Amino acid sequence: MIERTLILLKPDAVQRSICGEVISRFERAGLKIVGMKMFWADRDFAKQHYAEHVEKKFYPGLEDMIVMGPVIAMALEGVEAIALVRKMCGATDPKSAAPGTIRGDYAQVSYEHADEKGIGVKNVIHASANPEDAKKEVALWFDDKELHSYKTVQEVHVFE
Ligand code: ATP
Ligand code: MG
Numbered sequence: 001m002i003e004r005t006l007i008l009l010k011p012d013a014v015q016r017s018i019c020g021e022v023i024s025r026f027e028r029a030g031l032k033i034v035g036m037k038m039f040w041a042d043r044d045f046a047k048q049h050y051a052e053h054v055e056k057k058f059y060p061g062l063e064d065m066i067v068m069g070p071v072i073a074m075a076l077e078g079v080e081a082i083a084l085v086r087k088m089c090g091a092t093d094p095k096s097a098a099p100g101t102i103r104g105d106y107a108q109v110s111y112e113h114a115d116e117k118g119i120g121v122k123n124v125i126h127a128s129a130n131p132e133d134a135k136k137e138v139a140l141w142f143d144d145k146e147l148h149s150y151k152t153v154q155e156v157h158v159f160e
Helices: 011-015 019-028 043-049 059-066 081-089 102-106 111-117 131-141 153-159
Strands: 002-009 032-039 071-079 125-127
Touching: 002 019, 002 081, 002 131, 011 019, 011 059, 011 071, 019 032, 019 071, 019 081, 019 102, 032 131, 043 059, 043 131, 071 081, 071 131, 081 102, 081 125
Parallel strands: none
Antiparallel strands: 002 071, 002 125, 032 071
């Protein structure tokens, strides 16, 4: 069950210079990077990406957060990659994210704090929630020619 999923290293991750550490975790888990780029979303693009949240109370802060700087967008491929990557990210609210997860290890703000300040929760990473979202989001962020099929060392030397 090989799946593709979209992750964004959000502007807070880029500005904190922790992208390499986060990317290493995915590589260590055996996930394959099949697309990767730096992209500075504008407000229109943010609304497309977060269409499901546009009407919500926290949306203005979320939009400010996602357009405040460039993100690193990645398409990752692997066995049941969508659920695996969500598990590695941890709970959305950093306060509830377990230690060992990306949000648990790298973020500390809570919903309460973010809502009090009217800002989006800075939780380092976005990951597609389910197969339908993954399909839409990979297509939104990447053209076909920006997605690559190749074999990793594992595939060439272990599985073949
Ligand atoms: P993401 O879509 O970023 O991977 P998620 O799927 O775990 O996160 P969503 O419910 O889709 O969570 O929320 C999208 C993003 O909006 C969250 O990652 C967070 O940055 C922000 N957010 C969600 N709920 C709140 C809230 N109550 N207050 C402030 N920001 C919020
Ligand atoms: Mg989401």
